[in-house]
Amino acid sequence: MTLNPTAGSLSILDQRWILFVKVAELGCLTQAAHALKVLPAAISRQIAQLEDDCGGRLFRRAGPGMVLSEFGVLIYQRMRPLTTEVDQLVDDIAAAGSVAVGDVHVGVLPSTMPMFASKLCLIVQRRFPWVRLHLVEGASAQLEEWLGAGRLDLALLLRERPLKNLQEPCLLSLPLNLIGLADDPVIRHGQIAFAALEELPLILPSQRDVLRRRLDFLAYERGMQLSVALEADTIELQRATSATGIGYAIFASMDVNVSGLPRLGAARIVHPELTRHIVLHATQHRAHTVATRSIASAIRSLFFRDVPGQADWPREEGQSKHVT
Numbered sequence: 001m002t003l004n005p006t007a008g009s010l011s012i013l014d015q016r017w018i019l020f021v022k023v024a025e026l027g028c029l030t031q032a033a034h035a036l037k038v039l040p041a042a043i044s045r046q047i048a049q050l051e052d053d054c055g056g057r058l059f060r061r062a063g064p065g066m067v068l069s070e071f072g073v074l075i076y077q078r079m080r081p082l083t084t085e086v087d088q089l090v091d092d093i094a095a096a097g098s099v100a101v102g103d104v105h106v107g108v109l110p111s112t113m114p115m116f117a118s119k120l121c122l123i124v125q126r127r128f129p130w131v132r133l134h135l136v137e138g139a140s141a142q143l144e145e146w147l148g149a150g151r152l153d154l155a156l157l158l159r160e161r162p163l164k165n166l167q168e169p170c171l172l173s174l175p176l177n178l179i180g181l182a183d184d185p186v187i188r189h190g191q192i193a194f195a196a197l198e199e200l201p202l203i204l205p206s207q208r209d210v211l212r213r214r215l216d217f218l219a220y221e222r223g224m225q226l227s228v229a230l231e232a233d234t235i236e237l238q239r240a241t242s243a244t245g246i247g248y249a250i251f252a253s254m255d256v257n258v259s260g261l262p263r264l265g266a267a268r269i270v271h272p273e274l275t276r277h278i279v280l281h282a283t284q285h286r287a288h289t290v291a292t293r294s295i296a297s298a299i300r301s302l303f304f305r306d307v308p309g310q311a312d313w314p315r316e317e318g319q320s321k322h323v324t
Helices: 015-026 029-036 040-054 070-096 113-127 140-148 194-199 210-221 235-242 290-303
Strands: 059-062 065-068 102-108 131-137 154-159 170-175 177-181 191-193 201-204 227-231 248-251 264-270 275-282
Touching: 015 029, 015 040, 015 065, 015 070, 029 040, 065 070, 102 113, 102 140, 102 290, 113 131, 113 290, 131 290, 140 154, 140 275, 154 290, 170 290, 177 235, 191 194, 194 210, 194 264, 201 210, 201 235, 210 248, 235 248, 275 290
Parallel strands: 102 131, 102 154, 191 264, 201 227, 201 248
Antiparallel strands: 059 065, 154 275, 170 275, 177 248, 177 264
């Protein structure tokens, strides 16, 4: 450990003991002073004060040299490993500001879980071994509520507003599809106009859902009345019930099919084409750490590479947490 008398330096151990160990190792006051970049007279005074505090001589003066006394040998045997441990602690503290350490809680949408959850776990395991990753699955509204309560650090959320109006980093934009049995003529066509939805039995989320409100508003603007055969508030339920053939679901999924269910297909909704966005949102109720920012970067890397201006998102306290 280098003795640093400047203000603001990290000092865990009384620096007189650092002087003591260095003099004991080198056996010479002058050499110790040169190694520690202090004056020999200053070391001599510090050693003398230490001996007064200890109530016994730590060194025997032998000409220009310094030899440990019997008492000094006992103290040195205990103090040397302690100073080594303190050196390591100081290094660890200095490194902690740049190393990702600690717990990070991430909320994940069901539709994105198959795509990247396992990949994210592998990245964390390989690149951030000191981070404990906690994945929580939930609907967008539920995840946003947990973010607001500070139960999550990060979450993937769905946004219905136009891309230019998003305040969070957009990970992916997906078209809304009409989901039904793959051999259904409506689905096989590959596209369906929004106006044609009026004639179909739909499986939609309840009216408190943002997507449902968006669909209802679009229908109202066009003088349409959507026919809701069933309300189902999760993609799993919408997928499972549409697989029975009782109606058509509407969602933006990267994979509509699940093992054990009849084969489903998707027809893109057009005129207008409807798009929803998956964004990465950070809580404002927890401090953003190196670990939080590292995991946010890892999540973004699974969707795309190198987003200019977002390398350090979410930002530290005192900085804006939104990216335009």
